[in-house]
Amino acid sequence: MPTLPRTTRIPGPLYAVAGAGDLAYQQLRRLPAVVSRLGDEATRSELREKAVATTAELREKARATTAELRDRAVLTLRNTTPSTLRQRATGRDFDLDRLREATIRNAAAVVAGAQAAQERALAVYGELVARGERVVGSGVVRAADTVNADMSATEAPADTATGASTASDTPSPAEVAERAETAPTPAKKATSRRRTTATSTRPATTRRTRRTNAE
Numbered sequence: 001m002p003t004l005p006r007t008t009r010i011p012g013p014l015y016a017v018a019g020a021g022d023l024a025y026q027q028l029r030r031l032p033a034v035v036s037r038l039g040d041e042a043t044r045s046e047l048r049e050k051a052v053a054t055t056a057e058l059r060e061k062a063r064a065t066t067a068e069l070r071d072r073a074v075l076t077l078r079n080t081t082p083s084t085l086r087q088r089a090t091g092r093d094f095d096l097d098r099l100r101e102a103t104i105r106n107a108a109a110v111v112a113g114a115q116a117a118q119e120r121a122l123a124v125y126g127e128l129v130a131r132g133e134r135v136v137g138s139g140v141v142r143a144a145d146t147v148n149a150d151m152s153a154t155e156a157p158a159d160t161a162t163g164a165s166t167a168s169d170t171p172s173p174a175e176v177a178e179r180a181e182t183a184p185t186p187a188k189k190a191t192s193r194r195r196t197t198a199t200s201t202r203p204a205t206t207r208r209t210r211r212t213n214a215e
Contacts, residue, residue: 015132
């Protein structure tokens with residue numbers, strides 16, 4: 001009897017989507033608790049006061065920093081001369097070798113960061129696929145078991161009926177013996193025919209003998 005396989009060849013991205021959906025569902029289940037905490041009136045008022053105080057403080061710091069930078073720029077421009085700029089251009093600030101080394105280091109750091117990001121992405125993808133396989137696989141196995149059970153229950157009565165019909169068509173040993181006893185044998189039929197022929201020929205011979213004696 002053919003049975004449905006327990007596993008199906010589902011592409012990995014579909015498993016990843018299923019895993020992401022399950023993860024989002026779990027996060028949404030936690031959302032009411034977070035909203036209830038944030039919905040507290042005391043917490044919201046405290047956060048509002050902190051936000052106002054932080055905004056005012058940052059505004060004052062920005063103003064002070066802007067004024068300080070403006071003063072430094074003015075002093076730097078006043079003290080800068082063409083000779084100073086020329087020395088800086090030919091000095092260590094524009095060392096090409098150092099710039100080249102720094103560029104190589106930065107490029108290597110970028111490549112390493114990209115590889116690390118790729119590995120992290122693959123790890124997250126693998127986790128999502130595994131989560132999706134757990135979510136989808138349980139449903140597929142249950143469906144396959146249900147279908148196989150239905151197929152077994154449907155084919156069992158058909159096999160029983162076929163076996164019963166075969167058993168009814170086959171004669172038992174008692175029936176075979178009874179048929180053999182009731183069937184007439186060919187030898188008895190031939191003997192009875194011979195006796196009938198002999199009986200019918202005897203009167204004709206007797207008549208011929210009587211006619212000869214009379215003459």
